Amino acid sequence: MGSRNTTQFAVVLLFILGVESIIAFLGNGFIIVVNGHRWLQSTKMLPCDLLLTTLGTTRFLWQSVVMTSQFLNICSPGFFCQSYLWEIGFGVFTYSASASIWCGTWLSVFYFVKVTSFAHRLFLWLKPRIYGLVPRLLGLSLTVFSFPFAASGLRVSNYCNSVGNMTGNASQGEENNYQFWIFSPLHFTFITINVSICLTASILLLISLWRHTRNLKRSGIATKDFNAQAHINVVNSLLSFLFFYILYAVAFTTSLGYSPRPDIVEGLFADIALSLCPSVHSIILVLTNPKLKEVCIRILKIK
Template identity: 50%
Template structure:
């Protein structure tokens, strides 16, 4: 970390993290202001707000982890703090994956025109289903994982008080690994399932938009209006977002398998790539959402006039 490359990587990580906090913070503020005015949020805005909260907190914990690791001595208290932050990071990371999956499925069902019975059944129900499923999935995951985590911390506390395990302590009660290690199988399967669903929904959405754009060009409508160009822009943004999401998933697997130890330069590069997706995707969401884009444009234009 003290090398020139390490310092540059830390600066880049800080810049990407700030971009993530600003982009997702903007979405949270705009949608919460809209909720305070109208006392309700449409399902799309609710999903965007939840996803942005997850990403904002996720990046806060990632920054805190880096700061404490670099600035604090690696004593017993520091290790416990880092374990707690790592556990919180894991929860919000999986919440981010879940929110991304539900948002992609929501857009896929809303935009695509497939005549498959599943899509026809989901279209009129997706507004009610997705927010409920998001809340239920997070609650189910927390309830399912809280027992092993509480057990670990109780065992860890008893070991820290005695400084040594007694001879008659069973092997199952010994604190092996961190809570992150205990929940790693759950996180791996959870992330793989959500990644598969999100990847499938994204591909279906891209294929549907591409077919619709091709039909517009064949009918000659594409030469008379801007719909074809608009569809091409959406397809490019979706492919760009999908590319960063794949990188995000790969770096998440790297962090779960501990191939790169935390604190190494290579691990910091992996963390930078991991933080790129929440940052880039928030910018794409702002630019493709009419309400968010309108607010952002007004803010930028007012700043230009004032300067």
């Protein structure tokens, strides 16, 4: 009876993961297609569109790996866990997830610099140069920061594969300890950097919005102007990304304790939590971006 209930619960979780994946594919695919079509027409891409396109591409790859690995794990768990497919999938997942997080971080910084205005020297130096810095920061993050992250993930995979052939509780405990020992320092370093950048941008953005609203009230102008609405859109984007990123970090760190996953329910729980960021946040990006929102409304009206 317990096994039957577990199977039914796993089916429900698999359905939820499937819905999340559909949302992720549609949302990120929409961002890629719209910006790609605009790039083909004008033969150039603005930094904001470049960040959104790269973010959508990495998240599309991220969700594809999650669904493929879960499908293979259900169909043939023994073959999947003992083959190189799990190692390759884990390496691709760690790279796409790390690249996606960095893209989201620099997108938050770009939105913040573009919308706000401060009298600080560093901000005044950064504001006119942000368009040129975005491609460089993006390329630096995708190569220098993301590749070592994926390489560490592959080292964990290779070790787990060798230890997985051993028997006994001692080997399993050694496997879990090794995963956290080799992967956690790099993982938490990236988490600290990204969360610090996003949190700083969010706090400064809220300060800028508060100052702007206060000045409007003092001058007797209506508070709902274009600049205030732009502030609110960016605040929604930054805070939602920060929330889903923290949720991803917790879920990913937890999932290291049972890789490759022996329990399908635990694996589904982890994948559902990991998939919230590329699915829900992509919809928020579409709704808070005027160009993407306009195209989305136009398509929905046609259909």
